[in-house]
Amino acid sequence: MKQLRIPGPTPCPEAVLQAVAQPMINHRGPQFQALMERVTTRLKEFFNTKNDLYVLTGSGTGGMETAVVNHLSPGDKVLAITNGYFGERFAGIAEAFGAQVVRLEFPWGEAAQPQALKAALEKDREIKAVVVVHNETSTGLTNPLRGLAQVVRASDRLLIVDAVSSLGALELPMDEWGVDVLVTGSQKGWMVPPGLAMIAVSPRAWQYHTQARMPRYYWDLSKARRFLEKGQTPWTPAISIFYGLDSALEMMAREGQANIIARHRRVADLVRGRVKSLGLKLFPDEKFASNTVTCIRAPEGVEVKGMLKYLREEEGITLAGGQGMLEGKTFRIGHLGWVDEKDGEVVMKGVEKALARAGYVRAG
Amino acid sequence: MKQLRIPGPTPCPEAVLQAVAQPMINHRGPQFQALMERVTTRLKEFFNTKNDLYVLTGSGTGGMETAVVNHLSPGDKVLAITNGYFGERFAGIAEAFGAQVVRLEFPWGEAAQPQALKAALEKDREIKAVVVVHNETSTGLTNPLRGLAQVVRASDRLLIVDAVSSLGALELPMDEWGVDVLVTGSQKGWMVPPGLAMIAVSPRAWQYHTQARMPRYYWDLSKARRFLEKGQTPWTPAISIFYGLDSALEMMAREGQANIIARHRRVADLVRGRVKSLGLKLFPDEKFASNTVTCIRAPEGVEVKGMLKYLREEEGITLAGGQGMLEGKTFRIGHLGWVDEKDGEVVMKGVEKALARAGYVRAG
Numbered sequence: 001m002k003q004l005r006i007p008g009p010t011p012c013p014e015a016v017l018q019a020v021a022q023p024m025i026n027h028r029g030p031q032f033q034a035l036m037e038r039v040t041t042r043l044k045e046f047f048n049t050k051n052d053l054y055v056l057t058g059s060g061t062g063g064m065e066t067a068v069v070n071h072l073s074p075g076d077k078v079l080a081i082t083n084g085y086f087g088e089r090f091a092g093i094a095e096a097f098g099a100q101v102v103r104l105e106f107p108w109g110e111a112a113q114p115q116a117l118k119a120a121l122e123k124d125r126e127i128k129a130v131v132v133v134h135n136e137t138s139t140g141l142t143n144p145l146r147g148l149a150q151v152v153r154a155s156d157r158l159l160i161v162d163a164v165s166s167l168g169a170l171e172l173p174m175d176e177w178g179v180d181v182l183v184t185g186s187q188k189g190w191m192v193p194p195g196l197a198m199i200a201v202s203p204r205a206w207q208y209h210t211q212a213r214m215p216r217y218y219w220d221l222s223k224a225r226r227f228l229e230k231g232q233t234p235w236t237p238a239i240s241i242f243y244g245l246d247s248a249l250e251m252m253a254r255e256g257q258a259n260i261i262a263r264h265r266r267v268a269d270l271v272r273g274r275v276k277s278l279g280l281k282l283f284p285d286e287k288f289a290s291n292t293v294t295c296i297r298a299p300e301g302v303e304v305k306g307m308l309k310y311l312r313e314e315e316g317i318t319l320a321g322g323q324g325m326l327e328g329k330t331f332r333i334g335h336l337g338w339v340d341e342k343d344g345e346v347v348m349k350g351v352e353k354a355l356a357r358a359g360y361v362r363a364g
Numbered sequence: 365m366k367q368l369r370i371p372g373p374t375p376c377p378e379a380v381l382q383a384v385a386q387p388m389i390n391h392r393g394p395q396f397q398a399l400m401e402r403v404t405t406r407l408k409e410f411f412n413t414k415n416d417l418y419v420l421t422g423s424g425t426g427g428m429e430t431a432v433v434n435h436l437s438p439g440d441k442v443l444a445i446t447n448g449y450f451g452e453r454f455a456g457i458a459e460a461f462g463a464q465v466v467r468l469e470f471p472w473g474e475a476a477q478p479q480a481l482k483a484a485l486e487k488d489r490e491i492k493a494v495v496v497v498h499n500e501t502s503t504g505l506t507n508p509l510r511g512l513a514q515v516v517r518a519s520d521r522l523l524i525v526d527a528v529s530s531l532g533a534l535e536l537p538m539d540e541w542g543v544d545v546l547v548t549g550s551q552k553g554w555m556v557p558p559g560l561a562m563i564a565v566s567p568r569a570w571q572y573h574t575q576a577r578m579p580r581y582y583w584d585l586s587k588a589r590r591f592l593e594k595g596q597t598p599w600t601p602a603i604s605i606f607y608g609l610d611s612a613l614e615m616m617a618r619e620g621q622a623n624i625i626a627r628h629r630r631v632a633d634l635v636r637g638r639v640k641s642l643g644l645k646l647f648p649d650e651k652f653a654s655n656t657v658t659c660i661r662a663p664e665g666v667e668v669k670g671m672l673k674y675l676r677e678e679e680g681i682t683l684a685g686g687q688g689m690l691e692g693k694t695f696r697i698g699h700l701g702w703v704d705e706k707d708g709e710v711v712m713k714g715v716e717k718a719l720a721r722a723g724y725v726r727a728g
Contacts, residue, residue, distance in 0.1 A: 002387075009388040009603060020604055021385035023366075024373040024557060026682050057559060058422045058582065059599035065582045096581040187600055193388060195421060195559045195602030215579060217460040218422065218429045235423035236551055238559030239373060240384055240604055318390050 005347050006320040007137045007165055007293040009187035009194050010337035012244065016191055019247035020240045027239060033231030035242055040228070042249040043198055046257060047182060048173035053200040054224040055245075057238045060164035060185030063197030065093050066219040067160045067181045068131070071205055073213040074098030077126045079157075081112045081148070085138035085324040090131045090162055097214045102127060108326070109139045109295075111288040114147035121155045129158035129208070135166035138323040140295025140332060141284035142170060146177050153178040158208050164188055167198075168252065169264045169292050169336045180205040186241055189264075189292065191248045191337040195241040264291045267335045267344045274348035278355065279362035283330050292336035297329065298322075302358045304331050310357060315350040369711050370684040371501045371529055371657040373551035373558050374701030376608065380555055383611035384604045391603060397595030399606055404592070406613040407562055410621060411546060412537035417564040418588040419609075421602045424528035424549030427561030429457050430583040431524045431545045432495070435569055437577040438462030441490045443521075445476045445512070449502035449688040454495045454526055461578045466491060472690070473503045473659075475652040478511035485519045493522035493572070499530035502687040504659025504696060505648035506534060510541050517542040522572050528552055531562075532616065533628045533656050533700045544569040550605055553628075553656065555612045555701040559605040628655045631699045631708045638712035642719065643726035647694045656700035661693065662686075666722045668695050674721060679714040 004011050012020075025031045036055070044053050056066060068090075072078060078099040080091035083106035095101050104120050106112050112132065121127055130152050135142045145161065152159040160181040163172055167182070168189030174182050180202040187194035201209070201221065209221060217223075223234040252260060268291035275282060275296055283295040298304045304321050308331060311317040322330035333347055368375050376384075389395045400419070408417050420430060432454075436442060442463040444455035447470035455465050468484050470476050476496065485491055494516050499506045509525065516523040524545040527536055531546070532553030538546050544566040551558035565573070565585065573585060581587075587598040616624060632655035639646060639660055647659040662668045668685050672695060675681045686694035697711055 004388055004390065006390050006392075009391065009600060012388055017385045017387065021381045023381065024368055024376055024551070026368065026370050026684075027373065027558075028370075028684070029676070029682065058426065059601070061599040062422065062582045093581045096584075097579045185600070187388070193602065193604040194391075194600040195605060215461045217457045218426045218583075220460075235425040236373060236549070236558040237423070238557065238602060238605065240557040240608075241559060241602065244604075312393070318393065320390075320392070 003317040003343060003347055005334045006318055007332060007334035007336065008185070010191060010334060010339070012191055012193060013251065013338050015251065016244045016247045020193060020244040022243050024239060027236055028232055032239070035246055036231045039242060039246050039249060042253060046168055046252065047200050049175050049200050051174065051200045051202050052225065053198065054221060054228065055233070055242070056197045056199065056219065056224070057195065057233070057235065058197050059194060060183065060197050061089065062219065063164070063183040063185060063199050064090055064162055066197070066199055066221065067183050068093050069097055069214040069216040069219055070221045071158060071160065071181060071208040071212050072099055072129060073211065075100060076128050077102060077124065079104055079120060079127045079130045081117065081130065081132040081143070083110060083112055083139065084108050084133065084136035084141065086133045086136055086162060090133060094131060109141060109284040111141060111285060112143045112148060114144065114151045117148055118151045121151065121157065127157060129160055131160045133162040134172060135163065135170060135290050135292055137165045137293055138326065139284050140282070140290045140293045141288050142166065142290045144288065145172065149177045149179055158205065165292055165336065169260065171261055174200060186245055189336050190245060192244040193241055195238040196245060263340065264336065267339055267341055268294065270341050270344040271333055271335055271348060278352060283326070292334070294333045294335065295330050298331060299355070299360050302355060302360050304328055307331070307354045307358050311350050311354050315353065317347055317350040367681040367707060367711055369698045370682055371696060371698035371700065374555060374698060374703070376555055376557060377612070377615065377702050379615065380608045380611045384557060384608040386607050388603060391600055392596055396603065399610055400595045403606060403610050403613060406617060410532055410616065411564050413539050413564050415538065415564045415566050416589065417562065418585060418592065419597070419606070420561045420563065420583065420588070421559065421597070421599065422561050423558060424547065424561050425453065426583065427528070427547035427549060427563050428454055428526055430561070430563055430585065431547050432457050433461055433578040433580040433583055434585045435522060435524065435545060435572040435576050436463055436493060437575065439464060440492050441466060441488065443468055443484060443491045443494045445481065445494065445496040445507070447474060447476055447503065448472050448497065448500035448505065450497045450500055450526060454497060458495060473505060473648040475505060475649060476507045476512060478508065478515045481512055482515045485515065485521065491521060493524055495524045497526040498536060499527065499534060499654050499656055501529045501657055502690065503648050504646070504654045504657045505652050506530065506654045508652065509536065513541045513543055522569065529656055529700065533624065535625055538564060550609055553700050554609060556608040557605055559602040560609060627704065628700060631703055631705055632658065634705050634708040635697055635699055635712060642716060647690070656698070658697045658699065659694050660696070662695060663719070663724050666719060666724050668692055671695070671718045671722050675714050675718050679717065681711055681714040
């Protein structure tokens with residue numbers, strides 16, 4: 001079997017793919033309404049939230065844009081925590097819509113520090129909101145969101161979180177941790193094809209929304225709210241992907257969230273164990289290594305592109321290269337969504353073979 | 365067989381649904397690149413254009429927003445031709461992003477007049493662009509785009525066209541008619557589930573783009589252009605819907621564009637013929653009646669909602685009610701995409717039955 005092990009899109013279970021293939025229905029009719037209500041209710045359980053939740057037709061980045069433009073005004077001061085490619089993207093979106101972005105930068109591969117955030121927020125009282133990426137797909141690092149959220153809550157700013165590659169697979173209880181705006185995407189921990197972004201917003205976020213003057217139309221959550229009352233979306237939704245999400249959420253509910261999170265931890269532990277025993281080095285600080293994606297430093301002398309090509313063409317294993325400034329320097333293994341230990345074994349055996357073929361010899 | 369005959373989403377052929385169910389692939393790999401190139405090349409043939417063309421993950425309305433925000437700046441004067449719900453939407457998008465919108469209004473159901481457009485453009489030289497809906501799904505009317513485009517070309521403004529419910533099914537040769545920005549959506553004439561918007565832009569549109577200061581990130585065509593060079597999209601695309609589009613375009617290429625357009629004309633003629641023989645009245649001016657959707661005035665005493673419910677539950681035929689201010693006053697039959705005369709027959713027999721049941725007696 002082919003192994004698609006990039007950090008999204010992830011493989012989809014056969015039942016999900018079959019669900020995706022169902023015929024079209026009227027998106028303004030009773031069948032879609034029932035589908036929408038089922039999906040929304042289940043998603044709230046996995047978000048661990050009582051907040052309003054919306055499913056948008058678009059990529060995860062569309063969800064990130066939604067999170068920004070619905071809660072801020074041009075000129076607003078926003079603190080963007082950056083320690084990777086997606087943190088930079090979040091900052092870039094806020095800037096594109098006229099926010100005054102203050103960056104709190106950490107080196108790629110190092111975790112964002114709550115104490116540094118506290119100092120930054122105390123220093124500049126004008127900062128209205130904090131945007132942060134929970135799981136940095138580019139570096140394979142999970143930021144300590146619980147601690148960061150505590151700081152934001154204590155200082156009474158708005159907390160906007162990109163959980164595109166974490167939610168569903170990693171622990172992130174929205175209400176308990178006090179996140180105001182939480183965004184994810186269908187093609188990651190949810191085992192569903194790309195095409196939907198999901199966003200939940202707290203009452204505090206709605207207060208910001210009423211003041212927020214960034215221009216918006218397609219991503220306007222006021223419109224989404226009005227239509228959700230009828231079990232609809234403002235614009236024609238990606239019905240096929242809704243079908244898939246419905247099917248996947250049923251599977252996930254059967255497995256249970258705690259079991260899903262534990263499974264991701266086990267697979268990640270296995271992968272990291274093999275990385276070590278091969279004498280390879282993780283890119284991120286191991287203490288914060290992600291349980292959904294492992295980012296590995298390419299050993300000296302190993303050309304990443306060629307290694308990935310060999311794995312893809314000869315072993316049927318698709319991995320991802322380095323992202324942004326890490327291109328050529330790292331490679332990444334996605335282990336999220338539909339994945340278990342056996343998949344981890346197969347992938348790491350492939351990696352071992354590919355490295356040997358590239359002349360890699362374990363040091364020491 | 366169930367008949368989903370709303371003006372989109374339209375039914376999808378079995379081959380398209382099977383294509384949609386294919387497993388995920390790397391959206392940054394060679395397989396997706398080949399898929400993207402195939403789809404883009406075929407779409408250009410159906411757009412009848414040599415212009416750049418992009419496939420975006422989102423609804424048709426996302427495509428409309430893309431068409432606006434990439435070519436205009438806040439404060440720009442834009443003429444919006446409005447004679448229906450979607451014309452109003454286009455104007456609303458431009459306003460949301462700060463354009464100064466001048467409306468050229470025609471009554472719902474009446475066609476936009478090229479002479480009136482000419483006068484409006486001559487009167488106000490500050491108008492930089494014209495936005496218009498080719499096929500008004502809400503009223504079942506096709507605007508005389510060829511004539512409107514001639515006027516815009518002669519006056520050297522930018523012409524932005526919503527062809528969401530027309531392209532693929534109605535004649536609209538982009539380059540020959542001189543359209544600058546042309547938008548459509550996967551769930552209409554293309555027989556594909558919703559989730560993708562397609563947009564083509566002329567060299568003149570790119571010139572506008574370089575000056576355009578409306579904020580944009582997710583919908584930014586500069587980013588789409590940069591990634592298309594690698595056969596990629598900036599954000600993770602709705603791969604499943606790409607599969608479906610690829611399959612549908614192959615079917616469409618086999619049938620041939622002229623044949624597809626003729627088929628839509630035949631089905632529409634059949635439906636309109638039955639409407640007349642039942643003594644019903646079209647909502648729009650018959651001369652401009654659309655070949656993709658027929659909008660019918662509800663006869664006095666017939667309650668639309670109840671009639672549609674009966675059709676859906678007892679006859680397996682799903683039609684659409686009136687949109688916007690036409691709610692309760694009209695009902696609509698979609699006949700676009702995967703449709704032939706037999707479908708038209710079945711639907712009109714159902715309508716006849718439903719009307720009789722509602723106590724409708726042909727006048728005269």
